[in-house]
Amino acid sequence: MPPTRNVLITFLGNNKYLKCRYRFPDKTSEVVRFVQEAICANLCANWSAHDCIYIFMTEGERGSRVTNWEGANYKDDPTDQEGLGAKLQKLNLCCQVVDKTIPEGFTDKDNQLIFSNIYDVLTNGDHVHLDITNAFRSIPMFGSVLVNYASFLLNDVVIDSVMYGAFEALGSAFAIQQQYPNPADRIAPILYLTEMVRLQEWTIAANDFIYHGNTRQLAKLSERQGFSNLSAILAKIGGAFSTVRGAELENAQLFSNLVAELNNIENRVESEAMKRVLGKLQKELSKFTQPNVVNGFYAAEWCLNHNLIQQGITLLQETIISYICTQTGYNKQVYQANRKLIADAMNCYPLPEKKWLNVNPAIIKTIHAHPSFMGLEPAYNALKAYRNDINHGGAEIGARKYRLFESKLRQSLNSVKAFLNIV
Numbered sequence: 001m002p003p004t005r006n007v008l009i010t011f012l013g014n015n016k017y018l019k020c021r022y023r024f025p026d027k028t029s030e031v032v033r034f035v036q037e038a039i040c041a042n043l044c045a046n047w048s049a050h051d052c053i054y055i056f057m058t059e060g061e062r063g064s065r066v067t068n069w070e071g072a073n074y075k076d077d078p079t080d081q082e083g084l085g086a087k088l089q090k091l092n093l094c095c096q097v098v099d100k101t102i103p104e105g106f107t108d109k110d111n112q113l114i115f116s117n118i119y120d121v122l123t124n125g126d127h128v129h130l131d132i133t134n135a136f137r138s139i140p141m142f143g144s145v146l147v148n149y150a151s152f153l154l155n156d157v158v159i160d161s162v163m164y165g166a167f168e169a170l171g172s173a174f175a176i177q178q179q180y181p182n183p184a185d186r187i188a189p190i191l192y193l194t195e196m197v198r199l200q201e202w203t204i205a206a207n208d209f210i211y212h213g214n215t216r217q218l219a220k221l222s223e224r225q226g227f228s229n230l231s232a233i234l235a236k237i238g239g240a241f242s243t244v245r246g247a248e249l250e251n252a253q254l255f256s257n258l259v260a261e262l263n264n265i266e267n268r269v270e271s272e273a274m275k276r277v278l279g280k281l282q283k284e285l286s287k288f289t290q291p292n293v294v295n296g297f298y299a300a301e302w303c304l305n306h307n308l309i310q311q312g313i314t315l316l317q318e319t320i321i322s323y324i325c326t327q328t329g330y331n332k333q334v335y336q337a338n339r340k341l342i343a344d345a346m347n348c349y350p351l352p353e354k355k356w357l358n359v360n361p362a363i364i365k366t367i368h369a370h371p372s373f374m375g376l377e378p379a380y381n382a383l384k385a386y387r388n389d390i391n392h393g394g395a396e397i398g399a400r401k402y403r404l405f406e407s408k409l410r411q412s413l414n415s416v417k418a419f420l421n422i423v
Helices: 035-043 064-069 084-090 108-120 139-153 173-179 194-212 216-224 228-242 246-251 253-268 272-284 295-305 309-328 335-348 361-369 371-391 402-420
Strands: 006-011 021-023 052-057 096-101 127-131 158-165 187-192
Touching: 006 035, 021 035, 035 084, 035 127, 035 158, 035 187, 052 064, 052 108, 064 084, 064 096, 108 139, 158 194, 194 216, 194 272, 216 228, 228 246, 228 253, 228 295, 246 253, 246 295, 246 309, 253 272, 295 309, 295 402, 309 335, 309 361, 309 371, 309 402, 335 361, 335 371, 361 371, 371 402
Parallel strands: 006 052, 006 127, 021 187, 052 096, 127 158
Antiparallel strands: 158 187
16 A cells, blocks of 8 residues: 655746745745745655645746746846746755646636646545645635545545745735845745634534434544544444444443543634534534433434434334333343343234233233333334335335335334423
């Protein structure tokens, strides 16, 4: 498996750039004309030959390849006529420097081609740094879309940083030359917009969990961001739902652990926007925080809402058995003596007693007479044929259409909630 690759994606405009110094969080660059000089010297100095810098530029007489890559803008400068291409060569970087041509971006077709050209340089596992300082106006939006697009189509692409060299923070070009005649005194900040990318990633992953029941993306993102405890808890919850671990879901400890860990992370992050995302996650899980057999019904509802229909049918039937066990004084964790007994009572109802096989009729009649059995039996037995059908993959004669399973699960769940006054 090839090693992960560091990638810098940057854009070269066709403006005539003034020299200045760029301030990073830990250092300030030498005097440079192009922001790429400062970024490459700071970021890429220790990159290997496997890593790559992609510089996107436009063609034509006034395109950035001629004006700034080759240096036509500076032919009247007696002290420095070099373009960016020559200046990057002088950095003696070990990594590859690749110049790529893109259209000007004045039409929708151009914009789509620019996006495709950017995406095409990426590969699985890339750690991407995005410099949007000299990008066209549409490029910052491209960067935002690129994060999601690449994450969907490629494996483990990570946006490590998004940078913007805020030269305009010093003022207009004329004012800068008047106020700071010495380029060494012009210090422009490098702004990192990475947290906005992180917020978008968390929002999408949280949405995937809340609305689709998928914990994988959120778990993967949590691990990448250094929240390994959160990642482990999410993986366990996802596994509990996908494999119908009813006892774990009823116990609610996984959800209590998740809410506690979310609260811990919320106290550690500074972004108010991020806190709101974490807060919504906590709110969505608030039903599950107390250990109770009713959590099994909440879990079945979660499955229904997240299109986990087979898991939902199984959970609802098994939780009905658990609930009747608790109401009739039987230990719901003892299968042979208790859970099977309730299941037998369900199978005997409403058959005539002479067809009750291998059961104690007196005990069965006692269970049948209990209010919890009478209230929950219709929901349980309504799902029996559906559970059998779905577990056999629709291979038997008279297999049902897929839409019927969701409808029947919803009907049975609503019946249970109405009987038990579950909100």
